[in-house]
Amino acid sequence: MPGTSSFHQQVAADKRAAILTAATALFGAQGFARTSLAQIATAAQVSKATLFKQFPTKDALFDAIVDEAWTPQVRLTAQLDPTDPEAGLRALGTVYADMLGQPSMAGLYRLVIAQAPSSPELGRRQFDLGKLPFFEQVRRYFHAAADAGSLNVQDPTMAATQMLGMISNFVLWPKMFLADWNPDASAVAYAVEEAALTTLARYGKR
Structure with missing residues (x-):
């Protein structure tokens, strides 16, 4: 279906936004070093596999936060x-x-x-x-x-x-x-x- 691809793209974009928002909040609240990717996945309400697929490291995630801003x-x-x-x-x-x-x-x-x-x-x-x-x-x-x-x-x-x-x-x-x-x-x-x-x-x- 023509709309299926755009739907999945929107879902992926929403998950990415949730991950970046959660990471920014957790990094600021408890520190970059003390925050794990697993904690960010939980806060963003996405699976760890989804997060690791987009951001395999915390450095990659922080760089994405900078790029987004x-x-x-x-x-x-x-x-x-x-x-x-x-x-x-x-x-x-x-x-x-x-x-x-x-x-x-x-x-x-x-x-x-x-x-x-x-x-x-x-x-x-x-x-x-x-x-x-x-x-x-x-x-x-x-x-x-x-x-x-x-x-x-x-x-x-x-x-x-x-x-x-x-x-x-x-x-x-x-x-x-x-x-x-x-x-x-x-x-x-x-x-x-x-x-x-x-x-x-x-x-x-x-």
């Missing part, structure tokens, strides 16, 4: 016009805000912060596999805009850090401390717009 890993810089930095910066900022606003992102950051003393490698892997690839896209866009003459940027790394910092300081970091921090879409869009305009005011060609 930092999707979409869209290669934006190839699509954005470096001669139109207002549109380009707004597009990059919007994608970044959307990723930071996911519940899974807050869970990931809480996990790596809680486990930093005992498992510092988790923070490094979340940075290398998640944040760094996106940051590099933004840095490359600043570099391309500088080459195109549309932005006056001497240090693309610092410029990217400044713009993304303005967004994360509104969307993500308050959520680490305030359980009720949940700005609506218009507030997030305003924060992105202000970050883009502030960046243009600093680096735009006069």
